[in-house]
Amino acid sequence: MKLGEGVEAAIHCAAMLAGVxxxxxxxxxxxxxAFGLSPSYLLKHLNxxxxxxxLESVSGPxxxxxxxxxxxxxxxxxxVLAVEGREPAFRCGEIRQRGPAKLDASAYVKPCGxxxxxxxxxxxxxxxxxxxxxSDIVSDFMSDADPRSVAASCAFVARHQRPQKSSxxxxx
Amino acid sequence: MKLGEGVEAAIHCAAMLAGVxxxxxxxxxxxxxAFGLSPSYLLKHLNxxxxxxxLESVSGPxxxxxxxxxxxxxxxxxxVLAVEGREPAFRCGEIRQRGPAKLDASAYVKPCGxxxxxxxxxxxxxxxxxxxxxSDIVSDFMSDADPRSVAASCAFVARHQRPQKSSxxxxx
DNA sequence: TTATCGTGGATATTTATTATCCGCAATAGG
DNA sequence: CCTATTGCGGATAATAAATATCCACGATAA
Numbered sequence: 001m002k003l004g005e006g007v008e009a010a011i012h013c014a015a016m017l018a019g020v021x022x023x024x025x026x027x028x029x030x031x032x033x034a035f036g037l038s039p040s041y042l043l044k045h046l047n048x049x050x051x052x053x054x055l056e057s058v059s060g061p062x063x064x065x066x067x068x069x070x071x072x073x074x075x076x077x078x079x080v081l082a083v084e085g086r087e088p089a090f091r092c093g094e095i096r097q098r099g100p101a102k103l104d105a106s107a108y109v110k111p112c113g114x115x116x117x118x119x120x121x122x123x124x125x126x127x128x129x130x131x132x133x134x135s136d137i138v139s140d141f142m143s144d145a146d147p148r149s150v151a152a153s154c155a156f157v158a159r160h161q162r163p164q165k166s167s168x169x170x171x172x
Numbered sequence: 173m174k175l176g177e178g179v180e181a182a183i184h185c186a187a188m189l190a191g192v193x194x195x196x197x198x199x200x201x202x203x204x205x206a207f208g209l210s211p212s213y214l215l216k217h218l219n220x221x222x223x224x225x226x227l228e229s230v231s232g233p234x235x236x237x238x239x240x241x242x243x244x245x246x247x248x249x250x251x252v253l254a255v256e257g258r259e260p261a262f263r264c265g266e267i268r269q270r271g272p273a274k275l276d277a278s279a280y281v282k283p284c285g286x287x288x289x290x291x292x293x294x295x296x297x298x299x300x301x302x303x304x305x306x307s308d309i310v311s312d313f314m315s316d317a318d319p320r321s322v323a324a325s326c327a328f329v330a331r332h333q334r335p336q337k338s339s340x341x342x343x344x
Numbered sequence: 345t346t347a348t349c350g351t352g353g354a355t356a357t358t359t360a361t362t363a364t365c366c367g368c369a370a371t372a373g374g
Numbered sequence: 375c376c377t378a379t380t381g382c383g384g385a386t387a388a389t390a391a392a393t394a395t396c397c398a399c400g401a402t403a404a
Contacts, residue, residue, distance in 0.1 A: 001252070001261045002391090003173050003290075004361065008265055011286050027380070036270030041363050047382065060371030061379040076289055080173070089173045089261075093180055096321070098208030101328065107318040113309055114183050117248055118175075121300035128293035137285055146279040149268070156273065165372070174360085176392065199349070213394050219351070232402030233348040337403070 001089055003080070006045040009037055010083045011076065011137070013046065017055065018071040018138045019157040023164045025057075025064030030160040045083055052082035062162045071138055077129035090118035173261060175252070178217040181209055182255045183248065183309070185218060186226065190243040190310045191329040195336045197229075197236030202332040217255055224254035234334045243310055249301035262290035 013031045020026055028046050032039035046065055049055040056068045067074065092115035097108050142150055185203045192198055200218050204211035218237055221227040228240045239246065264287035269280050314322055 001173065001175050001256050003261045003263070005263075005265060006362090007262065007290075008267060008286070012267055015286070029380085034271045035267040036272070037267065038363060040365075043381070044363090050381090057381055058371085059369075059379090059381050062372060063370085063380045065381090076293070084173045089175045090179065091175070091177075093177060095180060095184060095207040095209065099206045099328075100208070101324055103318075103320050103324055107320045107324075110317055113312045113316065114180070114187070117304040117309060118179075118301075121248070121297050121304070124300040125293050125297035128296040129290075132289040132293070137289060140285045144285065145282055146275075148275050148279045152273055152275055152279075156271075178393090201349085210394055212396075215350075216394090222350090229350055230402090231348090231350050231400075234403060235349045235401085237350090 004084060006041075006048075006083045007080055009035060009042055010045045010049055010079050011134075013042070013065075014049065014054065014067065014071075014074065014079055014134055015137050015141065016153070016157060017065060017067050018134055019154060020066055020161045021163075023066065024161040025062070025066045025164070026157065026160055027064035027162070030064070034156055034160075048082050049079065052078065054078055054082055058164065062164070064162060067134075071135040072133055074134040075130045076132040076134070076137070077126055079134075080129055088119055088122050090115070090122065092118075176256060178213075178220075178255045179252055181207060181214055182217045182221055182251050183306075185214070185237075186221065186239065186243075186246065186251055186306055187309050187313065188325070188329060189227065189237060189239050190306055191326060192238055192333045193335075195238065196333040197234070197238045197336070198329065198332055199236035199334070202236070206328055206332075220254050221251065224250065226250055226254055230336065234336070236334060239306075243307040244305055246306040247302045248304040248306070248309075249298055251306075252301055260291055260294050262287070262294065264290075 012035055016031060016034065017026060028043045029039050031037075031046075032042045035042075046055060046057075050057045050065065050068070053068050054074055055065045057063070057065050092112050094108070094112065096112055097103070097105075141153075184207055188203060188206065189198060200215045201211050203209075203218075204214045207214075218227060218229075222229045222237065222240070225240050226246055227237045229235070229237050264284050266280070266284065268284055269275070269277075313325075
């Protein structure tokens with residue numbers, strides 16, 4: 001059982017995007033630079049997030065990404081499912097009916113108990129992820145992390161965020 | 173996030189081994205046949221299970237595998253960890269400190285909040301798996317599954333199990 | 345002694361992940 | 375209108391991991 005590295009990147013990017021002001025955006029290249037990731041591959045994951053309506057993207061110069069809704073309404077589950085896909089980790093191959101002494105298909109209408117137990121555990125996992133809001137991640141970071149790290153992160157966002165033309169909110 | 177197919181095979185084999193009498197064993201080849209799996213690869217997984225002391229193995233003719241302890245003291249978590257390894261699915265690459273504006277290492281002594289949230293969810297997953305005993309899987313199968321399937325499964329075990337020479341328990 | 349079985353290593357084969365590149369549409373600014 | 379920048383999508387390569395097979399070996403029951 002393994003999660004792709006893209007999940008870590010996606011969550012960090014989403015958390016960083018939670019710090020941009022109003023309708024401003026951050027370009028994918030800027031975020032790739034911030035985390036030392038390959039830009040072209042990070043774009044793939046950011047694209048997944050916008051396909052899942054977690055991020056919004058703006059084309060053209062001054063374009064980039066921003067959160068599609070408030071950080072309070074984005075959970076880690078949203079992000080993990082968007083990047084890793086929605087299929088469960090355990091996939092029942094129904095090997096119980098692959099032996100040589102096959103029974104009639106009607107003997108296997110009831111779902112496999114092993115599959116049920118595995119999926120139940122996965123539901124617990126997803127429930128825990130669904131309880132972790134992006135806003136919690138951000139506020140915990142703001143209050144608990146090293147002040148230098150917080151300051152550097154805020155400075156990076158302030159330096160790279162790009163205000164939109166028809167935006168009513170302005171930066172200092 | 174994906175679990176290998178070996179997990180399904182391992183759990184089904186363990187459940188089947190819960191049905192053997194006393195110190196009798198089932199050969200890996202027999203179980204591979206029962207589930208339509210490649211024998212040589214299934215042996216790898218069974219080997220993992222015996223390395224983890226979940227199964228015991230007996231060499232020689234009349235050899236094979238049996239549970240190393242009662243099915244009540246074997247959980248799905250035991251099996252999943254034995255087959256998939258004990259490392260968590262989410263591995264924090266510390267990308268927060270890989271950007272161009274690196275701070276001193278002392279700014280990153282506090283653990284990453286994202287990592288903490290992901291690991292917390294994984295703990296929920298493992299807790300749920302730890303609550304699923306192999307004996308529950310077996311008894312649910314016995315009571316809920318199609319009677320033809322139960323009968324076929326018991327018949328298979330009865331036909332292939334091999335009593336050990338110095339065993340005090342005998343089969344009918 | 346022989347045939348059967350598990351163990352461990354070496355090694356293909358297949359599949360998934362990671363990463364890069366290029367043409368395209370969108371768009372802000374001149 | 376023109377150009378430069380950005381995200382999007384597809385094609386493709388490089389890398390890693392899971393899956394599968396084979397063989398030599400030690401153990402052991404008959």
